[in-house]
Amino acid sequence: MSVADLTTSPVTSTYTKTSSRLHSSQPFTLVNPQVPAPVAVQTEEAKNKSECFGVFCQTYDLKAEEETKSWKKLINVAVSGAAGMISNHLLFKLASGEVFGPNQPVALKLLGSERSFQALEGVAMELEDSLYPLLREVSIGINPYEVFEDAEWALLIGAKPRGPGMERAGLLDINGQIFAEQGKALNAVASLVMSSALICLKNAPNIPAKNFHALTRLDENRAKCQLALKAGVFYDKVSNMTIWGNHSTTQVPDFLNARINGSPVKEVIKDHKWLEEEFTEKVQKRGGVLIQKWGRSSAASTAVSIADAMKSLVTPTPEGDWFSTGVYTNGNPYGIAQDIVFSMPCRSKGDGDYELVKDITFDEYLRKRIAKSEAELLAEKRCVAHLTGEGVAFCDLPEDTMLPGEM
Amino acid sequence: MSVADLTTSPVTSTYTKTSSRLHSSQPFTLVNPQVPAPVAVQTEEAKNKSECFGVFCQTYDLKAEEETKSWKKLINVAVSGAAGMISNHLLFKLASGEVFGPNQPVALKLLGSERSFQALEGVAMELEDSLYPLLREVSIGINPYEVFEDAEWALLIGAKPRGPGMERAGLLDINGQIFAEQGKALNAVASLVMSSALICLKNAPNIPAKNFHALTRLDENRAKCQLALKAGVFYDKVSNMTIWGNHSTTQVPDFLNARINGSPVKEVIKDHKWLEEEFTEKVQKRGGVLIQKWGRSSAASTAVSIADAMKSLVTPTPEGDWFSTGVYTNGNPYGIAQDIVFSMPCRSKGDGDYELVKDITFDEYLRKRIAKSEAELLAEKRCVAHLTGEGVAFCDLPEDTMLPGEM
Incomplete structure (x- = not known):
């Protein structure tokens, strides 16, 4: 599914959520242009569904077993850009218990793109092979409406990198569209870039604005x-x-x-x-x-x-x-x-x-x-007004303030 | 320092150790040929010394402070191939306390090559920026005799990948030379490949053979x-x-x-x-x-x-x-x-x-x-006899049994 597809997808109330907390995501750096993504070949089915992966499709009753009966209720964590380098570190931290603690089972819902779908399967395979006891569910998909369903945390790590000669305003717009759509899909999300978090927040009116975080x-x-x-x-x-x-x-x-x-x-x-x-x-x-x-x-x-x-x-x-x-x-x-x-x-x-x-x-x-x-x-904010529902955008960014190394 | 330099380095008793435990390393896959290493520019000094890095050069007294006075004695972990992709995951696990537990401060001693020296500095910078409380010392170097000094664990992750058209016997020989030298340097080490662990073990007679592990x-x-x-x-x-x-x-x-x-x-x-x-x-x-x-x-x-x-x-x-x-x-x-x-x-x-x-x-x-x-x-074993001190090598490996994906 391309960005263009995303921006024309209808927003349905089916995915409206109110309990979600929203979280950090990454900006323009996250897709590393030096590492070409493998080309994906996939079925029509994979395109439209977020599906459980491999051994994570097993069912079991945590309450029925001695070692797991004191565990908390499963927590759903959605991660975009899941086939990228930052996620490749982060997912294993989430799965190991390092973030949520030793009694918190975790479900990971991985959002990739059509282009990165095979790499996403590779990531899920490595999560299988790691045998983390707390990692109880892994699903992968490329439709944010599917992947963000029921997510209690959404980590928006994926965004477009800046291409050669691209203006910062242009990048804000391209990534803004992604974040606007992801905001609609989850109705709760976040971003490393403040403006992207703002765009998400404005597109997810059912989630308290306080729940959105941009990473510093x-x-x-x-x-x-x-x-x-x-x-x-x-x-x-x-x-x-x-x-x-x-x-x-x-x-x-x-x-x-x-x-x-x-x-x-x-x-x-x-x-x-x-x-x-x-x-x-x-x-x-x-x-x-x-x-x-x-x-x-x-x-x-x-x-x-x-x-x-x-x-x-x-x-x-x-x-x-x-x-x-x-x-x-x-x-x-x-x-x-x-x-x-x-x-x-x-x-x-x-x-x-x-x-x-x-x-x-x-x-x-x-x-x-x-x-x-x-x-x-x-x-x-004025520059992304068309994405936050606040009228016509007017871009007068005075200078290029992007951090070195974040292109 | 090249492989040739390594094999002609004198073995001095200064570095003879008997208390070391030895550990897993990686085989032919570890240097990923798809990721070109950055070209290094470095001083003569860096070539010969294993030196503390940045904030890890600070001195302090763990026993003098409330939060750290119950901690165990610092453990020294040497890692070769420290600028590679596997180490990029492993080092952060060692630093976080995931392996040795929450009361075990860790010193990481990173061994790279002349070619990877700048990448090694990059790894040390990322370890600095991660602010792991248990990570108390980080040093980097390209001389195994320096880096392995005082190491209680040595993880040999670095080896040559198989080049196009290279025979398995040739690869065993090239990597065998590296492991022979690293065995001499530490007098305690290990490898993912059984033969490499054997070569290490034979070149480190002061360490009990039982202390060597190859990863399966x-x-x-x-x-x-x-x-x-x-x-x-x-x-x-x-x-x-x-x-x-x-x-x-x-x-x-x-x-x-x-x-x-x-x-x-x-x-x-x-x-x-x-x-x-x-x-x-x-x-x-x-x-x-x-x-x-x-x-x-x-x-x-x-x-x-x-x-x-x-x-x-x-x-x-x-x-x-x-x-x-x-x-x-x-x-x-x-x-x-x-x-x-x-x-x-x-x-x-x-x-x-x-x-x-x-x-x-x-x-x-x-x-x-x-x-x-x-x-x-x-x-x-017969094929690497010249590296284990057991005479003239005779290679009659019957077939190519290298695992798919490990080239």
């Missing part, structure tokens, strides 16, 4: 590591790290509120010039440096950060700490514009929900940088 | 999954699965001793013709089918199986069950030839050691197939 956890993890390196401490000593704003070069790793060994970063790292002029760039260029070194995008650490982001919502946040995630801004206490998706500091009780952190300090420098990312996201 | 766990996992599929049960119902012999097409997945829901397989699966004529081929061809589907070798499930194999040695084997691993045959109770490495059924108390399972049934069919794999390994 990899940026947060990278920021913690760079502060640790500069301060000469191990990374477990860095806490309260916020990434504000967009997942782009306007992102704001917040060294005003972050802490090292419990003290404000600026008290520990005396080189404020480095903090103001080099730190943010170090975080932003990390992905680009990795591509140079490793020859491909950072799949493993991206998957780790997605797992971290999910764990942050299903386990209580440690006392006094917080994490970053891109969420809907309505009602935020920071004065950030309403009705966009923006990365902000959050805490969770471990129930899948979160609250914004109130105890945040701002100075003029931090305000100014946040305002720049806010302005960019408002511009992106 | 992926074959075991695949065999369990295929039996489950055929029997219409979930894979957790299949136990007591042995892979006998070589990691080649002469391997013997043992359906005589395996059990489904506690009953002999042959009582549950009545289609004995399938067991005798199709089952083994299903297991053997799984890797080849995966390459067709997925376009590359099975990195994720191979890494899972290596982690499984390690966990089987550091956690007690469940009552009545066992696992397969390729180990030194001296003293085996099955009548298999002495002085080779052969996959056999084992149990462990979880102390890193193992014992061979005594309670095994044989019939003529099983005996005959085991004898064929045994004959092959004896032929391979």
Whole structure:
């Protein structure tokens, strides 16, 4: 099914959901252009159905057996871009129990494309061969309406990479169409790119907007590591790290509120010039440096950060700490514009929900940088208005702010 | 450092070790020829030293802190082929605590090649960005004598892939030289290929031969999954699965001793013709089918199986069950030839050691197939005699028994 097919599919109420939580997905980087997808040959049947795969078609009664009777109810996790490199790491983490814990059986619903369908079967085969006791169901399909049915988490990892000479606005539009359709299909979803999460959210009116997240956890993890390196401490000593704003070069790793060994970063790292002029760039260029070194995008650490982001919502946040995630801004206490998706500091009780952190300090420098990312996201919002149901799009993106290595 | 350099390196007693346990490595498949390695530019210094990387150069005192003072002593794990695809999955499993548990801090010592050095830095950067609390040291290098120093586990994942038109004997020789040198360097090591493990073992006389393992766990996992599929049960119902012999097409997945829901397989699966004529081929061809589907070798499930194999040695084997691993045959109770490495059924108390399972049934069919794999390994042994210090090699390998997909 092509993107064109997707955008003309009817939205039926059959798939309307209200209980779904929505989650992280990935942006323009996720389809690695250096790795050609195998060409798929498939049946008409496979095109239209999401079907159980191999050994995962078995039926059994978890309640009837000693080892499994104390397990929680099966949780359904849908993953798009399931044949890609990030998913190839992430799916195995979800299956192993690393994210949801040792008593939570998992069903994986894998969304691929016609082109990647055989690779999707390969992924399902590797999941079979891994014999994970907690992985109880795996189904694969290329129709988002089928795959997202009953999903309690939807991880939108798949999107188009930027082609040679493609404008950023064009990419926003192409991927926006995918996310609009996936939003309609699931009526609950998310994205690494703030605008994509916004598009999803607007197309899924039956799901609370609060349930949509756009991933900035990899940026947060990278920021913690760079502060640790500069301060000469191990990374477990860095806490309260916020990434504000967009997942782009306007992102704001917040060294005003972050802490090292419990003290404000600026008290520990005396080189404020480095903090103001080099730190943010170090975080932003990390992905680009990795591509140079490793020859491909950072799949493993991206998957780790997605797992971290999910764990942050299903386990209580440690006392006094917080994490970053891109969420809907309505009602935020920071004065950030309403009705966009923006990365902000959050805490969770471990129930899948979160609250914004109130105890945040701002100075003029931090305000100014946040305002720049806010302005960019408002511009992106105007640029995708035709996809959010808010009229005619008007694209005046001032500059190319895509992160290095995310093409 | 090239293979030629390696084979002329002097063996010094400085690196002689006796406490090392040795472990699984991978064979001819591990370097995926479809993924070109980035070209490395590096300093003379990097060539000769194994050095700590980035944030992992920090010093700290685990005993001084509340959260870490109950942790065990740091364990050193050396991994060759560390820039490859299997390692890219395995290293993150080792770092997460999935293999050694939540109280075991880990040091990773990564061995790459001159050609892969930049990719190795990329891997170390992704490990930094993952912020794993248990991962306390990471060092990278291309000199096995440096990297293997003080290693308690050595995972030899790296080897040459088979080039176009290369004879199997030629490949055994080339990889044999690598494993001979790595055996000398560590004086304790292992390999997925039985002959390579044998070569290592012979070149590391200070390490007990019992400590060397060659991986057949992926074959075991695949065999369990295929039996489950055929029997219409979930894979957790299949136990007591042995892979006998070589990691080649002469391997013997043992359906005589395996059990489904506690009953002999042959009582549950009545289609004995399938067991005798199709089952083994299903297991053997799984890797080849995966390459067709997925376009590359099975990195994720191979890494899972290596982690499984390690966990089987550091956690007690469940009552009545066992696992397969390729180990030194001296003293085996099955009548298999002495002085080779052969996959056999084992149990462990979880102390890193193992014992061979005594309670095994044989019939003529099983005996005959085991004898064929045994004959092959004896032929391979003659073929690498110049590398094990046992005289002049004589290669009369009867046929090409390399598994499909392992080139």
